[in-house]
Amino acid sequence: MEDCKIAVLGIGGVGGYLAGMLASTYSDVSFVARGPRKAALEAHGLQLHSEYSGEITARPARVVETAAELAPLDYLFICVKNYSLEQACKTLGASVDDHTVIIPVMNGVDPAERVRTFVGRGTVVESLIYTVGFSNPDFSVTQQGDFTTVKLGIPHATPAQQAAVERTRDMMVHAGIDTQICADIQAEIWRKYMLNCAYNVLTAAYNRTIGQLRDDPVTRQEYRDLLLETLAVAQAKGVALTREIALAEYDRFLHKLEDDATSSLQRDLHPADDAPPRESERDTFSGYLVREAHRLGISVPLSERYDQMLRNM
Ligand SMILES: NC(=O)C1=CN([C@@H]2O[C@H](COP(=O)(O)OP(=O)(O)OC[C@H]3O[C@@H](n4cnc5c(N)ncnc54)[C@H](OP(=O)(O)O)[C@@H]3O)[C@@H](O)[C@H]2O)C=CC1
Ligand SMILES: CC(C)(CO)C(=O)C(=O)O
Structure with missing residues (x-):
């Protein structure tokens, strides 16, 4: 294990945490x-300020502009926003061969499927991550809060795929x-996605923290309704999610999430420095959900309303 060849593509909020831990x-x-x-990482290494894992300065073996400059890898983590995924997959070259395990660590329900389509080789492990992280102007990375957890799996895995997981x-x-x-990694991914379709969408639509959404009776109720709309789409797609799980997520929102919690979508649409909104993953959350709902004939009026609102921002 010590001399395995690993690369992390995308050294932002999520990739920066993983890269810091792996390279140290x-x-x-x-x-x-x-x-x-790239220049900052080459000059100073990666500075990771992690409330969960500590203060880490990680020096990678190398920093490259594209994965194509690398020899075949044992593991490739892809940690980009969904809108960058296709382009990133086009730059892999010979760094991925049939023995490479690719782990997209991203939000959304279909990054792994998209990587399989775009790359067509290696073993793609599905994953999700619960964390709060972001890149700073000096290219250091901050992880906030006392948790960061990754979940892995491959649906209907063969023994060889399970061994890779x-x-x-x-x-x-x-x-x-x-x-x-x-x-059941699909159910876990949809559980996280259900959370994102309420949490990310509402925090971004109003630029409010979880505590502020919870204090307002309208958004408090809407959070529940958005979870249940996502649940309906998941169930129509045959995902093993239940109403009890959706209500447990609502309970977490009511009683457990931190008051000052924000989302990655909110940070992109409302940058702290009053800069203009960055490109965002709104299409990954409400956009994808609404398209799937229409395809399956499921009514999701609130998600439609927020999707329109996010599109107009
Ligand atoms: N941040 C968070 O708290 C959480 C995020 N997620 C999910 O994780 C995924 C990643 O998000 P996050 O880390 O926040 O995103 P960031 O925008 O912070 O980081 C993405 C990084 O990918 C880089 N990148 C994109 N394309 C390429 C490429 N072709 N080659 C090299 N680098 C590339 C970007 O570089 P550049 O700066 O040059 O554009 C950027 O540094 C998303 O799907 C997000 O929804 C999930 C849970 C929590
Ligand atoms: C909801 C949260 C914070 C959970 O990790 C997230 O996925 C995001 O901000 O995109």
Whole structure:
């Protein structure tokens, strides 16, 4: 395990945490980054300010502009926004061969399927991550809060695929990354997506924290309704999510999420420095949900309203 070849493509909020943890454990970790971020990582390494894992300065084996500059990898983590995924997959070259395990660590329900289509080789492990992280103007990365957890799996895995999932989990746990294997990874991904379709959509639509959404009776009720609309679409697609799980997520919103919690969609649409909105994943959340609902004949009026509102921002 010590000399496995690992790369992380996308050294932002999510990739920066994983890259920092991996590069401070393994000797052959490459960072794929571009422009001024590449120059900063080459000059100073990656500074990770993690409330969960501590203050880490990670020096990668190398920083490259594209993965195509790398020899075949054992593991490739792809941590880009959904709108960058296709382009990123086009730059992999010979870094991915049939033995490579690719782990897209992203929001949305279909990144793994899209990677399989765009790349067509290697073993793609599905994943999701619960974390709060972002990149800073000096290209350091901050992870906030006392958790960061990754879940892995491959639906209907063959024994060889399951072995790849287990190897990946062991490699990540050895680097100090909380990682669990899920028997039904699709259901877990949809559970997280259901959360995102309420949490990310409402925090971004109003630029409010979770505490502010919870204090307002209208948004408090809408959070529940958005969870239930997403549940209806998931169930129509045959995903094993139940009303009890949706209501447990609502309970978490009411009683457990931090008052000052924000979302990645909110941070992109409302940058802290009053800069103009950045490109965002609104299409990954309400956009995809509404399209799937229409295709399946499910009524999702509130998601439609918020999708329109986010599109007009
Ligand atoms: N941030 C969070 O708290 C959470 C995020 N997620 C999900 O994780 C995924 C990643 O999000 P996040 O880390 O926040 O995103 P960021 O925007 O912070 O980071 C993405 C990084 O990918 C880089 N990138 C994009 N394309 C390429 C490429 N072709 N080559 C090299 N680098 C590339 C970008 O570089 P550049 O700066 O040069 O554009 C950027 O640094 C998303 O799907 C998000 O929804 C999930 C849970 C929590
Ligand atoms: C809801 C949250 C914070 C959970 O990790 C997230 O996925 C995001 O901000 O995109």
